[in-house]
Amino acid sequence: MLTLLNVLSTGSAIFLSFLVLTVRREVNIIANRWLALFLLLLSSALFDGNLKIYGFAEEPFWLILLLNFNFLVLAPTLYLCVLRFVTPNRNFRIKDLWHFSPSMLLMILNFLVWLSTPEVAQAEPSTTAVELEVADVIVIALIVLQIVGYLFFSFRVLLRHQRNIENFTATPEEFQLKWLFYFLCGVGLMVLTWLLEVFFLPIEQTESKYSFVYFIAIYALGYFSLQQKEVFPFSPEQAEEAEKILEEQDESLSSRRQRIPEDKFDQLKALLLESMEKDKPYLNPEISLAGLAKHQDLSLHELSELINLGFGENFAQFINRYRVEESKNLLISKKHSHLTMVGIAFEAGFNSKTAFNTAFKKNVGISPTEFQKQERSNPVFEPNIRSILR
Template sequence: MSAELILHIITCNCFFLMAFVAWFNPGKVNVVANRWLGLFFAAVGCMVCNVVLFDAGLEGAYPRIVGFNELSRFALAPALYLSIVQFTTPGSKLKGADYLHFIPFTIFFLYMVPVLYFPNYQLIGGHISLPPKVNFVIGFLVRWSVNVQLLVYWVLAFNTLRRHRKHIQLIASDTVPVNLNWLKYLLLSIGGMLALFFASILFNIHLTPAGIAFGHLLGGLAIFYYSLAQKEIFPFEVSELKAINEVIVEVDAQVKPIKQRFADEQARQMRTKLESLMTAEKLYLDNELSLPQLAEAMGVSVHDLSFLLNEKIGLNFFQFVNAYRVEEAKQIMLSDKYKHLNILGIAYSAGFSSKTTFNTVFKTQVGMAPSEFMRRGKVDEGVLAGAERQH
């Protein structure tokens, strides 16, 4: 048994296990999205299963299994895309139009029905009732249409994820747990495989079978790990989900509201109340603070608070809250009381939940890294102390 065959068997079982876990979702998070993701994993598992059968020389013994597995190719791309749509849309529900994505799958299924259910019917390339030229054209279209379909859906899915990174800043003060970077890495992996496929056709570039099998296995295990560790993207009540979705749609349209939600004087009063609330109660120290939570503390609707932040203050929720956290961090770094804290301890004390987010936000707002700010602060203290001794 060759090394690539062993790797493909392990990879096949891995993807079927991932499909099982995603479908039954032990964490009960992002349930609908994970079921579509489970269908995607199952489709990949079927494709790898065919590779196993061909590597083992068993394709002739199990033609109907090969035919069934080939069907999965047309379900793979739309399942992945619909999964990402469900992950990134608050309170999203399936619509009848969503199933139109499976028209290619349905067409191919109807073509493959004789293969799957009639014993005397053989696969493409055998002695079948269709004329040879028609059979060749169908086989050619199948081969190319799957990859073209995957490319189209890859672009749609990647664009959806890109917008998601902007959308979550409207409602979350910490985007790391819900930024879906693991899905971005999955899409980048698929993009790399697509690039290799087209490169192999256009430039005759090929990788060793063992290298491809090992890459599939590593990629599958990495995605499996992150899919298990995922958090609920929009952990809010139904009414809040609806309001959040409306806020996202309005901001995403990049169109200024035709009707102001409240007058300038009311906006000034609300801003004063908001800034007083943030300063006095330091709500920003809660690293899971969200737009609905702050709206509830303010006693206003999600729509009103979003309008105040985006239209009147000129900051999205993420920028507004983390501006307070950065100021808190600067005070901590300049205080002798907290000299025992390292960078991570300072980040946590200021309301950040990760060192990465802290460094990125701090550098964006202050123009230097936290470590550099601390060094300059110590230098300034030394200069000041020396000047005082001279006097």
């Protein structure tokens, strides 16, 4: 049963790679190609475990070479996949090849060994379990260090994205790539299980208690990877601008170079304020930096600079401040006293009650319910007949 689970896990990883390329082909196209490649490499790692379970403790030389290569390109592939998800316009760069230098070095060294001792490559695979040799331990330790290091940097890049996404959307919770966070956690669980399996609680020749973990983890990875949405729905020109905006986020507001001339800056700021008061674009729950920039006939960079330097806020803070003021008016309005909190949230432009409560408490200091109670306790407030009947 357990050996069957291992085979199913390997096959499922291959099938999941195919699904990512086909089912999710309308969003995050390049990033999903990297994700599919990672899942394919992951299936090869599981295949190596299957060989050990079925008694091939010593695989042919060419197979060892291939599997070790796959192990060493596994983590860099995952990292480049995460980078592509969190960067709007990132393509593969020549310097990215450095991430694969350890695997290439290992291939060259192994090839030189094969040339010097060709009889190694002709050795028949053994069907008896053997203890790990020193060379094996060193290679595995290097693989572990590499995977842990790249997982750490992947998490760091993702957390940075979750902070920066507020510069592009007023509903950052939808684009924070939580599914990718859980995906990385699943990969981390598989790595931890593999470490236990190799160094602390080795598997027997024909069974593995870790098969359940790998099997469940693969399907969890599949579930999370198919939950993704388009992260940066920008045109190529906008994506290039967005990438430059992201590069500036590490700089303080005071040290950023102002691209809009001072006289034009004040004029554009006044037009933006007028539009926010008159047109109320913040009532659109899908409003984004790109949408508002189009509405104002500005580039992404110009609008981002207006908001960041003109108001000392990011896009989400700027939009949600207007939404909170709108919701405050609705909460004390006799005309809208029949609305529930969810209704008020939607009327003010929020797309969920949670986002409404969070933004309201952050801006006002108390919850919407508390604010409404305070205002209704004011003698000036006179509820209409509909609120009394309710």
